[in-house]
Every structure is written in structure tokens, then in C-alpha cells.
Amino acid sequence: MKVSREFFSRDTLVVAKELLGKILVREFDGKIIKGRxxxxEAYIGPIDKACHAYGLKKTPKVEPLYGEPGIAYVYSIYGMYYCFNIIxxxxxxxxxxxxxxxxxxxxLNIISENRFKDxxxxxxxAQKKxxxxxxxxxxxxxxxxxxNNWEDLIISxxxxVEESQKSYNEKFCDFDIVETTRIGIDYAEEARYFPWRFYIKDNNFISKK
Incomplete structure (x- = not known):
């Protein structure tokens, strides 16, 4: 079952934590891939110097941040990679x-082909992790x-995003959450210390402890 717009229309820190364990679904070219x-990481524009819309800044690039809850905000970094956010x-x-x-x-084969061409x-x-x-x-x-920028995840x-499914693992919905600081935002002054990164404790697929 898809996650509803009401789910995203709540406090950002709550949503960031409650997204953990849910399933991201991507369908393209007749293929379907899923991941937990x-x-x-949470970003809260009005008070967050790490957010692209800090201080209610408005530019064409950050317009999606002001959109409906549940839409995608996809932006590029280093001119090479993309980051995927949900409003x-x-x-x-x-x-x-x-x-x-x-x-x-x-x-898994599609995911592997996308990442490693194999x-x-x-x-x-190590590559699997x-x-x-x-x-x-x-x-x-x-x-x-x-x-995918501006894509509405509610109707797409x-x-x-789908609700968690225990069928993948008996302990799929039973986990502890670690709350810590975000990564790669040393420029953000006091905001670099906000404990707004959340991950599933002891999961092998997180980016950094």
C-alpha cells in the first residue's frame, strides 16, 4: 500500500524517522525495483543553514521545496550525482x-547493472553493501x-513509497533508530550539529555510523 500524502504532511523530523523501514519503489522500462x-536526513528551511531554502530563500532551483508534501525534490551535486528528497x-x-x-x-540484478554494469x-x-x-x-x-524532480509520489x-512489509524479514519492522548529525554540511555553522540524521541501528546498508 502506498504511503499517503497525510503521512508526509506532518512534522519533518517525525516523517524522517518514520520513513525508516518503508519501501521505495521505482518502475521504469517495464522493470520494478524495491529497497528498504x-x-x-531532515532539512527545515526556515531555521536550517544546511537547507537550500534557508531563511525562506526562493529560486527556480528550490521551488519544489515549497510544493505539496509528497513530491520529489531532485538536485545535482558536483555536476555528477543526484540527491533525492521528499517534501x-x-x-x-x-x-x-x-x-x-x-x-x-x-x-537486484537491475540495481547492480545500474550501479556496476554487472x-x-x-x-x-563489498559492492553489494x-x-x-x-x-x-x-x-x-x-x-x-x-x-523525477517535482514528481508526485502519491499519484506516480x-x-x-510503500508501507513496510514483514514478508521480507521477520524483524523487518522491529528496529532501533539512531539519531545523529548530518553528513557533508560543515559550511552550515550551528546547523551542522543538529541531530537530524536518522538510521536503522546495526543495518549493513547505511552510509556511515
Missing amino acids: IVET TKEKGSPEGVLIRAIEPLEG SYENITK NLANGPGKLCIAFNINKQ DSLY
Whole structure:
């Protein structure tokens, strides 16, 4: 079952934590891949110097941050990689959650081909752990790019979030959450110390402890 808009229309920190364990689904070219969300980061524009819309800044690039809860905000970094965020709270309030790491579940060969140009059975154990353990990596693995910017995950059939499913693992919904500081935002002054990164404790597919 798809996650509803009401889920995203709440406090951003709550959404960031409750996205953990949910399933990201990507369909393209008749293929379907799925992964468990295991790490997120919250960004809250009005007070967050790490957010692109800090102080309610408005530019064409950050317009999606002001959109409806549940839409995608995809932007490029270093001119090479993409980061995938989901807008939260309410329209007009620039807040969102960065999906930072995913545990691949279905379509492993497709994910592996996207990342390493090789089948899942041929890649190393280390490569399997590194399939989607970072925002840029997961966008490559799940074929998420600038074309997905503004995509509405509530109505889309190609990119959306599903509720957790215990069928993948008996302990699928039973985990502890680690709350810590975000990564790669040393420029953000006091905001670099905000404990707004969340991940599933002891999960092997997070980007960094």
C-alpha cells in the first residue's frame, strides 16, 4: 500500500524517522525495483543553514521545496550525482527529507547493472553493501535523476513509497533508530550539529555510523 500524502504532511523530523523501514519503489522500462529505506536526513528551511531554502530563500532551483508534501525534490551535486528528497510539512513551507541510504530488496540484478554494469551474482560482497549506501549511489541504483524532480509520489506509478512489509524479514519492522548529525554540511555553522540524521541501528546498508 502506498504511503499517503497525510503521512508526509506532518512534522519533518517525525516523517524522517518514520520513513525508516518503508519501501521505495521505482518502475521504469517495464522493470520494478524495491529497497528498504534505512537512512534519512531532515532539512527545515526556515531555521536550517544546511537547507537550500534557508531563511525562506526562493529560486527556480528550490521551488519544489515549497510544493505539496509528497513530491520529489531532485538536485545535482558536483555536476555528477543526484540527491533525492521528499517534501514534507505543508505547501509553502520549505522542508523535506533526504533519502540517504537504501537496502536493496527486489530487482537486484537491475540495481547492480545500474550501479556496476554487472549482474548481482558477479559483484563482490563489498559492492553489494555499497549498492545504495549514499544519496548519489542510490539515485544511480534506482535510476532517479532530474526528470523525477517535482514528481508526485502519491499519484506516480513510477516512483513512490510503500508501507513496510514483514514478508521480507521477520524483524523487518522491529528496529532501533539512531539519531545523529548530518553528513557533508560543515559550511552550515550551528546547523551542522543538529541531530537530524536518522538510521536503522546495526543495518549493513547505511552510509556511515
